[in-house]
Amino acid sequence: MGxxxxxxxxxxxxxxxxxxxxAGINVTLHFVFLxxxxxxxxxxxxxxxxxxxAYLLATGDNPRAEGAYHVIGGHAVAxxxxxxxxVVIADGLVVVDAFEAGERFSTDVGxxxxxxxxxxxxxxxxxxxSNTNHPAACATTLIVAxxxxxxxxxxxxxxVAVALLVGFHAVVVERFQDLYGVEPEDPR
Numbered sequence: 001m002g003x004x005x006x007x008x009x010x011x012x013x014x015x016x017x018x019x020x021x022x023a024g025i026n027v028t029l030h031f032v033f034l035x036x037x038x039x040x041x042x043x044x045x046x047x048x049x050x051x052x053x054a055y056l057l058a059t060g061d062n063p064r065a066e067g068a069y070h071v072i073g074g075h076a077v078a079x080x081x082x083x084x085x086x087v088v089i090a091d092g093l094v095v096v097d098a099f100e101a102g103e104r105f106s107t108d109v110g111x112x113x114x115x116x117x118x119x120x121x122x123x124x125x126x127x128x129x130s131n132t133n134h135p136a137a138c139a140t141t142l143i144v145a146x147x148x149x150x151x152x153x154x155x156x157x158x159x160v161a162v163a164l165l166v167g168f169h170a171v172v173v174e175r176f177q178d179l180y181g182v183e184p185e186d187p188r
Contacts, residue, residue: 049139074134082144119145
């Protein structure tokens, strides 16, 4: 099967431009809000793992991965697990600096890799035990465990940013969806 055949829509499938544009508008609203907070405060209220979380919120209901308990709880578990692994294994290191040296079998890179592995193990177990189940939070644990956002203040910013994302979705985006009819009908 060629690329064009894979990209074409069959008779059984339909493209719903309205749904796709609705999801795009919803994601835009989330990131204008968080980007404005980051810009206005100078704090990292915008970080990579919020992308998948906003996507899940914007594209419709997915009960195992979406909703306040899962999104906030998953990121909180991940941030704490990442911080614990980082402080114990790689405290003071930052992945960007460690790889910049380009040294093979570097002790610093090894410690960061181990920190990431331990953080993923702790996050997986923590989310399963707490039934938070938010896959996007696995990126958060790596952000923390690799030294990119690894202070207590940054952990607080992560949890607050996620809570604000979920709250903004519930209070503003859902009302916007109702008012203008831009709620996706086909959760994906």
